[in-house]
Amino acid sequence: MKIWTITNQKGGVGKTTSVVTLGGILASAGERVLLVDLDPHGSLTSYFRLDPDDIDKSVYNLFQSMVAKKPLDPQSLIQATKTPGLDLLPASTALATLDRQVGVKDGMGLVLATSLKKLESEYSYALIDTPPMLGVLMVNALAACNHLVIPVQTEFLALKGLERMLHTLSMIFKSTKREIDYTVVPTMFDQRTKASKDSLRALREQYPDNTWKSAIPVDTRFRDASSSGVPPSIFAPSARGVEAYEALLQALDARQKAE
Amino acid sequence: MKIWTITNQKGGVGKTTSVVTLGGILASAGERVLLVDLDPHGSLTSYFRLDPDDIDKSVYNLFQSMVAKKPLDPQSLIQATKTPGLDLLPASTALATLDRQVGVKDGMGLVLATSLKKLESEYSYALIDTPPMLGVLMVNALAACNHLVIPVQTEFLALKGLERMLHTLSMIFKSTKREIDYTVVPTMFDQRTKASKDSLRALREQYPDNTWKSAIPVDTRFRDASSSGVPPSIFAPSARGVEAYEALLQALDARQKAE
Numbered sequence A, B: 001m002k003i004w005t006i007t008n009q010k011g012g013v014g015k016t017t018s019v020v021t022l023g024g025i026l027a028s029a030g031e032r033v034l035l036v037d038l039d040p041h042g043s044l045t046s047y048f049r050l051d052p053d054d055i056d057k058s059v060y061n062l063f064q065s066m067v068a069k070k071p072l073d074p075q076s077l078i079q080a081t082k083t084p085g086l087d088l089l090p091a092s093t094a095l096a097t098l099d100r101q102v103g104v105k106d107g108m109g110l111v112l113a114t115s116l117k118k119l120e121s122e123y124s125y126a127l128i129d130t131p132p133m134l135g136v137l138m139v140n141a142l143a144a145c146n147h148l149v150i151p152v153q154t155e156f157l158a159l160k161g162l163e164r165m166l167h168t169l170s171m172i173f174k175s176t177k178r179e180i181d182y183t184v185v186p187t188m189f190d191q192r193t194k195a196s197k198d199s200l201r202a203l204r205e206q207y208p209d210n211t212w213k214s215a216i217p218v219d220t221r222f223r224d225a226s227s228s229g230v231p232p233s234i235f236a237p238s239a240r241g242v243e244a245y246e247a248l249l250q251a252l253d254a255r256q257k258a259e
C-alpha cells in the first residue's frame, strides 16, 4: 500500500484540496483508496458532508483504544463516500485535545501506523490529510507514511516556512531513525504575479531534487467543487487544476516504485 | 488600548495579512501600534525578516517567566519595525511545545493578558495574530482581547468551519464568564465565482449582526507585499485590497467605542 502524508505547517496551502483531488483521480482509475483526516478542524470530513463536531466513529477512537489498551478494528471506523472506491476515516474535533492529554506518551506516535498496517490488503493507496501544526497528530502522520507530499504556495513567506518545516522534519526523522523521501508541490501558481514566478524559481533552485517539475495553477474551480461535496476530479474533470493533479500523480507514482 | 485578536482555526484565510495591513494603516495614521505573533510557525515574525527558529526574545519568554515565577518586563522583548509607530512582539518556534509542557496549568491562559496590561500606556492598539489551532495560545489570545476579528474565506467549507469555531468560542467564553464582541470579515472575495458570491450571501444571512457590511477582495498585491517585508498599506497604498482594509478599520473603530 502506498501511504502518502500531505503536510505543511503553513495554513491554507492546498493540503485538503490535494488529498481529495488525488483521491478522486485514483478512485476513478479503479484503485481502492482510503482518505484519512487527522485535522481536528475536519475540513476533509466536512467536504464529504460529515460533521466532525458530531461523529461517533473517527480516528479519535483509535487513540482512545490505545490509551485504554482495548484493541479496535480500524475498518469499523471507516465510511464509504458517494464515490466508488473512495473511503474515509473521518476526523473528530476531539482530536484537538490529544496533545494536552497524551503528549508524547510511549507508543502514541505509532497509533495510525499500526492501524494502517491492519488495512494493507484492503486498499492500494492511503492519503493522510494533516492539520497546519506540529504535535502528536503530525508525528503519527510522519510515522505512518512511505512518502511525503508538501504543498507550498508560490509566495515568499511560504518558502521561509518550508525551510523551517524541512528542518523540523529532519529532526523528527533523526529521532525515529527513518528516512522518508519527499516531494515539494508548488501550488496556487499565478503566472500574472512576479512574486509567484520568483518563488517558483527559488523553490527549484533550493530543492532541485525534491521539487515537482510542474506546478498546480490557481483555479477557481476548486472552490466550486468544495461546495458540491464531490472530488474536484469528478466535479470538473477538465479543469486546469485537476489536469495538473493528474500529472502530479504520474510523477509521484514514478518516483515511488512499488511499495 | 484597543486589543484585537485576529483568529480562525481554518488555515490560510488571511489572519496574518489582516494583522500586518491593519497595523500598517494605523501606524501611518500616527497611532502607536503593537503587533503580537502567537503563531509557532511565525509568519508575522518572518514578514518583518526575523527568524522564529533563531530568536532570543519572543513571546515564548513570557510563558517561561510565568512557569519560573520570575517577573519579566514585556517591553524588553519588543522590537521596532522599519515602519515608524509599528512595533512587534515576535514568535518563536518553541511556542509549538507549550501545549504539551503547560497544558491548562493554572494561570497559563492569562500570560498575554497580564503582559499587555503593563503596556497599556505605551500603545493605543495591539493586534494579535494567532495560529490555526485550538490550544493554550488561542486561549491566551481570547483572554487578552477586547474585540475579536474573524477573517473567513468566501467559500463553502469556510462557513462550516466558522460555525464550529463560534460554537467553541462560546464554550470558552462561558467557562471564563466574559462575553467578547466579534466581527466576521469576508476575505479573498472573488466576484467571478458563484461559490464566492453564494457564501458571502450565506454569511450575511447566518450572522447578520456580526458580519462586516463589505468584503476584502482577492488582490495579488498582498503576495507581492509579503516579499517586500513592508506592510501592504505602505508597499501598495492604492491597491484594492488595502483600500478595503481601510474601510474595515473604520467599521471596527466605530463598532468598538473607546476602550
Ligand SMILES: Nc1ncnc2c1ncn2[C@@H]1O[C@H](COP(=O)(O)OP(=O)(O)OP(=O)(O)O)[C@@H](O)[C@H]1O
Pocket (backbone or CB within 6 Å): A010, A011, A012, A013, A014, A015, A016, A017, A018, A039, A043, A130, A131, A132, A187, A188, A189, A216, A217, A218, A219, A220, A222, A223, A226, A241, B009, B010, B011, B012, B132, B153, B155
Ligand atoms: N490551486 C488552487 N487554486 C485556487 N484555489 C485553491 C487551490 N487549491 C486550493 N484552493 C482553495 O484554497 C483554500 C485552501 O485550500 P485547502 O483548504 O485545501 O488548504 P489546506 O492547506 O488544507 O488548509 P488548512 O491549513 O486549513 O488545512 C480553499 O478554499 C481551496 O478551495
Ligand SMILES: Nc1ncnc2c1ncn2[C@@H]1O[C@H](COP(=O)(O)OP(=O)(O)OP(=O)(O)O)[C@@H](O)[C@H]1O
Pocket (backbone or CB within 6 Å): A009, A010, A011, A012, A132, A153, A155, B010, B011, B012, B013, B014, B015, B016, B017, B018, B039, B043, B130, B131, B132, B187, B188, B189, B216, B217, B218, B219, B220, B222, B223, B226, B241
Ligand atoms: N485578499 C487577499 N487576496 C489575495 N491573496 C491574499 C489575500 N489575503 C491574503 N492573501 C494571501 O493568501 C495567503 C494566506 O494568507 P495569510 O498567510 O495571511 O493567512 P493566515 O490565515 O494567516 O494563514 P495561517 O493559517 O497559516 O496562519 C498569503 O499568500 C497571502 O499573501
Ligand SMILES: [Mg+2]
Pocket (backbone or CB within 6 Å): A015, A016, A017, A039, A043, A044, A129, A130
Ligand atoms: Mg486542510
Ligand SMILES: [Mg+2]
Pocket (backbone or CB within 6 Å): B015, B016, B017, B039, B043, B044, B129, B130
Ligand atoms: Mg498566519
